[in-house]
Amino acid sequence: MNTPLIPQSRAERGYVALCILVVLCLSLGCIPSLQSYFAWLTPPVALFLGLLCAAIFGTPYAKFNSRASKQLLQWSVVGLGFGMNLQESLSSGAGGMSVTIVSVFGTLALGVLLGRLLGLERKISYLIGSGTAICGGSAIAAVGPTIDADERDMSVALGAVFVLNAIALFIFPPIGHYLELSQNSFGTWAAIAIHDTSSVVGAGAAYGDEALQTATMIKLTRALWIIPLAFVSSLIFSRGGSRVRIPWFIAYFVLAMIVNTYFLQEVSPELSRWISSLARRGMMLAMFFIGASLSWSSLRGIGAKPFVLAIVLWVIISISSLLGVFFFA
Numbered sequence: 001m002n003t004p005l006i007p008q009s010r011a012e013r014g015y016v017a018l019c020i021l022v023v024l025c026l027s028l029g030c031i032p033s034l035q036s037y038f039a040w041l042t043p044p045v046a047l048f049l050g051l052l053c054a055a056i057f058g059t060p061y062a063k064f065n066s067r068a069s070k071q072l073l074q075w076s077v078v079g080l081g082f083g084m085n086l087q088e089s090l091s092s093g094a095g096g097m098s099v100t101i102v103s104v105f106g107t108l109a110l111g112v113l114l115g116r117l118l119g120l121e122r123k124i125s126y127l128i129g130s131g132t133a134i135c136g137g138s139a140i141a142a143v144g145p146t147i148d149a150d151e152r153d154m155s156v157a158l159g160a161v162f163v164l165n166a167i168a169l170f171i172f173p174p175i176g177h178y179l180e181l182s183q184n185s186f187g188t189w190a191a192i193a194i195h196d197t198s199s200v201v202g203a204g205a206a207y208g209d210e211a212l213q214t215a216t217m218i219k220l221t222r223a224l225w226i227i228p229l230a231f232v233s234s235l236i237f238s239r240g241g242s243r244v245r246i247p248w249f250i251a252y253f254v255l256a257m258i259v260n261t262y263f264l265q266e267v268s269p270e271l272s273r274w275i276s277s278l279a280r281r282g283m284m285l286a287m288f289f290i291g292a293s294l295s296w297s298s299l300r301g302i303g304a305k306p307f308v309l310a311i312v313l314w315v316i317i318s319i320s321s322l323l324g325v326f327f328f329a
Contacts, residue, residue, distance in 0.1 A: 011057040015292070018053050022046070022288050026281045043202030046284040047169055050291020059293060069289035072282050073198045074249040077216065079279025080201070081256025082264065082272050084213050102324070103192050104225055107133035107317050114312060118305050123149045125309060126233070127157035132313045135223045136161045136195030143226075146234040156303065160310035165199040166294065168314075169287075173206045183207065185325050187214025191222060192321040193314075202287055205280060220253055 029038035059065065108129045115125020127149060131140045137158055144154045172194065176186040187210065190203045197219050204215030264272040 009060065012060045015053060015057045015060055018049070018057075019288075022049060023285065026285055030277060030281060041284065042206050043169060043284050043287045046287040047166060047202070047291040050288040051166070051294060053288075053292045054294050062293060065289045065293040069198070069286045069293065072286035072289065073201075076279045076282035076286060077197060077201065077220070078249055078252040078256050079275050079282065080212070080216055081253040082260045082279070083276025084216070084257050084260065085265070086254075086257040086261040103317055103321055104133045104222070104229075106320075107313060108229075110316065111309065111313055114309055118309055120305050120309060121153070123147055123153045123237075124156055124306055127153060128160060128306060128310050129313065130229060130233070131157060131161040131195055132310065132317060134225050134229060135197055135219065136165060136199075138197065138223060139226050139229065143230055143233050146230050147237040156306050160306045161195050162290075162294065163307075164310055164314050165194065165196045166291065168194045169199045169202045169206075172203045176207055176211075179322075181325070183210035184214050187211040187216075188218055189322055189325045191215045191218035192324075193318040195314075197223065198283075198286060198290060201283055205283065216253075 025038055025041055028034050029041055111125055111129020111132060112122075115122070115129070118125075126147060127140050127143060130143045131137065133139070140154060140157050140161065143149075144157075149157075168190075172186075172190055176189070181189065186207050187204050190200050190207070190211070191214070194200045194203060197216075200215050200219045201212065204212035260272050
């Protein structure tokens, strides 16, 4: 039975009130004459408000948060496609492909090896490695059924990756500015070193429009590795009949770019900008719901060893991909 959205307890009323406030601020920020007053509402701020909401009120609507954040993020990514030029995006994304290929295989192999050294269960280390190598929760959700992972394995891997995604959204833009990375270089680095699409898009948006386009294009291209990874995983774990889930929004994102490049830019560029702006607001609302899903109880249930594995892998891929961007991109 689904949890009703009618607030009953004080925590539920507080949660709903904060949700309404965030939605109101995001809506008012769409009005051109008021945009300057809401410039402070960035993806990291939206995530922080969600984390604050979870810390104060708990997670009374955990299922709603999870579903809303997933749907909002996917449709927002599609909406961002209406603000991108296909030819320019392909050109900016091509530079990061060589680093992407090396990082995917290297991270997976390293994850399995380090997991064995830490004494972790094979499936948990494989899931964490998959999430770090490709696209966080989406990769874990796709690979999990192919290796017959149970709910505990999935929740541990998702929890460890999720926490690091939240941290990345806060620290990557300042690091990029400190190192004076170009928009294209930062977008490439964020797409490779940050797990989930949500945090990649959020970090790119916080850094700049060009960084957002580069990061989104490379990340969604990287997400296509879910397909061969799931098939290979099913063979490794002898689950040849498992069904592979392919993220549908990637195809819609590409279609949106095609429509924008060859139709909207010629007919109505204002509509293109409006859809893109609305998508950014939806993305920030998704950030809020993601933060609101993170409770202290979920953190305690992850355990130390999975966190250690996730952090070590994350640090290694962040540093190595940053060096790759400096010298090869």
